[in-house]
Amino acid sequence: PTEQRVRAGFGYVPQDHPVFARLTIRDNLAVGALTNKDSRAVDRVLEMFPKLGQRLDQIAGTLSGGERKMLAIGRAMLSEPSVLLLDEPTEGVWIGVIEEITDRLIALAKEIAVVIVEQHLDLALRVADHAFVLDRGRVALTGTADEVRNDPRLLQYLAP
Structure with missing residues (x-):
């Protein structure tokens, strides 16, 4: 079951529908932080992806594809995983945002295991x-x- 996988240290960012589209950015992050006792955890996600912090009350379904992926990665990180699984994190994402996501994944890969299924070869080989x-x-x-x-x-x- 999903909750056992989260407790075991797995974070997951799916390829399709990675966010709760009808919730705000703030609420999506709150869901991710439900099991996190660290009061600064959401702040660290917003430092990782500052664009999200500028629009906390925006409905997640109105975000661009790249912004949704950032939110999904940030939400997954709130469970403090030791392994982050990403399925096509750049599918449908504008090239400028791909660079931002790549930079964040490179930094994350220095702290935890990051497993990526990706067709964007440059990103995959830069992170891996x-x-x-x-x-x-x-x-x-x-x-x-x-x-x-x-x-x-x-x-x-x-x-x-």
């Missing part, structure tokens, strides 16, 4: 220490991010 390239559901390449980035076979999997 270790990478797996899947081809039709099977691991086709694996190694450090640099090894995978420099593997000549990578191109055959990206553009078969």
Whole structure:
């Protein structure tokens, strides 16, 4: 069950519908902070994603795709996970926001384990220490991010 996974230290950001669209940013964060005893936890999320702090009373469903992803990542971090699972964190996100999300994920990956399923190769390899390239559901390449980035076979999997 979800609550056991959260207690076990897993944070999850789904690909689709990552926020409670009818709630405000403030309320989405409050839901994420329900089990967090640290009164500064929400403040740290707002430091991570300052755009959210500028519009706490905005309905989450009116945010851009990138802002929704930021909110979902922030909300997941409020459970203080030791492992953060992200499913396509940049799908439908404007390139400028992708850079902001990438920078935050690089910082988070220094503190906790971050597992990303991502088609945006540059982001994935900038965040990752270790990478797996899947081809039709099977691991086709694996190694450090640099090894995978420099593997000549990578191109055959990206553009078969």
